[in-house]
Amino acid sequence: QVQLVESGGGLVQAGGSLRLSCAASGRTLSTLIMGWFRQAPGKEREFVAAISRSGGRTAYADSVKGRFTISRDNAKNTAYLQMNTLKPEDTAVYYCAAKLGGGDVNYILRYDYWGQGTQVTVSS
Numbered sequence: 001q002v003q004l005v006e007s008g009g010g011l012v013q014a015g016g017s018l019r020l021s022c023a024a025s026g027r028t029l030s031t032l033i034m035g036w037f038r039q040a041p042g043k044e045r046e047f048v049a050a051i052s053r054s055g056g057r058t059a060y061a062d063s064v065k066g067r068f069t070i071s072r073d074n075a076k077n078t079a080y081l082q083m084n085t086l087k088p089e090d091t092a093v094y095y096c097a098a099k100l101g102g103g104d105v106n107y108i109l110r111y112d113y114w115g116q117g118t119q120v121t122v123s124s
Contacts, residue, residue, distance in 0.1 A: 002026045002113040009118030020081040022096030034079040038092035050105035093117040
C-alpha cells in the first residue's frame, strides 16, 4: 500500500509562489507515475500536472503551463509542484496522486493512490 502526504499549501497573494511536496511511502517512488490534481469549491477535480517514473517526461494542463513545474526526487521518495505567478483561480485543494500503470496521465480514474490534499488559497 502506498501512502502519499502533501505539504506546502497556504495563503499567498496573486503573483506569488508556492512549492508543494508529496512524500511517498510504502513503495519505491521510481515505480510510480506521479500526478497533481486540484479541486476548487463546487467544481470537479481536475488534472494539473504529471511526471513519468524517471522524470524525463512531464505533462501540464493548459491553465498552468508555463507557470507550474512538476518534478521528482526518487532518492527522497518525493514529488514536487512548483507554482509561480499564482492567480486567484488557482485556489483549490491540491492532491498528489500516483499510478502503477501507463495510460492517460490526465485521467483521474487511472490513479491508484491519493493523498489527503493541501489547501492553496490565492488572494487578489
